[in-house]
Amino acid sequence: KAGVTQTPRYLIKTRGQQVTLSCSPISGHRSVSWYQQTPGQGLQFLFEYFSETQRNKGNFPGRFSGRQFSNSRSEMNVSTLELGDSALYLCASSLETSGTFNEQFFGPGTRLTVL
Amino acid sequence: AQKVTQAQTEISVVEKEDVTLDCVYETRDTTYYLFWYKQPPSGELVFLIRRNSFDEQNEISGRYSWNFQKSTSSFNFTITASQVVDSAVYFCALSGANTGNQFYFGTGTSLTVIP
Numbered sequence: 556k557a558g559v560t561q562t563p564r565y566l567i568k569t570r571g572q573q574v575t576l577s578c579s580p581i582s583g584h585r586s587v588s589w590y591q592q593t594p595g596q597g598l599q600f601l602f603e604y605f606s607e608t609q610r611n612k613g614n615f616p617g618r619f620s621g622r623q624f625s626n627s628r629s630e631m632n633v634s635t636l637e638l639g640d641s642a643l644y645l646c647a648s649s650l651e652t653s654g655t656f657n658e659q660f661f662g663p664g665t666r667l668t669v670l
Numbered sequence: 671a672q673k674v675t676q677a678q679t680e681i682s683v684v685e686k687e688d689v690t691l692d693c694v695y696e697t698r699d700t701t702y703y704l705f706w707y708k709q710p711p712s713g714e715l716v717f718l719i720r721r722n723s724f725d726e727q728n729e730i731s732g733r734y735s736w737n738f739q740k741s742t743s744s745f746n747f748t749i750t751a752s753q754v755v756d757s758a759v760y761f762c763a764l765s766g767a768n769t770g771n772q773f774y775f776g777t778g779t780s781l782t783v784i785p
Binding site: 597600610643657661663 | 769775777
């Protein structure tokens, strides 16, 4: 099975711009979560989508948003970029069975640099 | 609140030495899940193990072993006969039954194995 894929792998943007990142989960996985990783704050949960619905949300401003499509692919959007948004954005997918939460499998990440 | 503490920021060992990575967690959930992930320099988080709160059995997988002790809220990870390829950052993570796929990560332990 193919793993979690994320595009693009690298992005350079300037302050004030917006960006959209894409994630394709492992086939059959319906849960997709997004994390932000920075040297200062570590790995922080952004949000989770399951069956096209946001099920969980971390403590991030409204500039960070996401969505999930019927094929479970997900996108996250960051508007009005700030320097502090520079980070590695990781997407993870998970297979849920009978309400049991399972391990998440991570993609390679998108490295976003805001200048 | 959920919290994971990895007190060891950096560890260096000489090849073939054993090394233990500590993980202490806090949660009020009676059902929860613990995970270990490896992040090599490439950046992708690699799943290593998942442990459910109701299963305190220790596990061994090749050179890797995990010791889960609810009494001390710890989930430590030991690498036996370390190899250079084990050099990476290791993260311990926690999710609760009520927070599902929202993982709470520790700050990670950077392991360097010196040949």
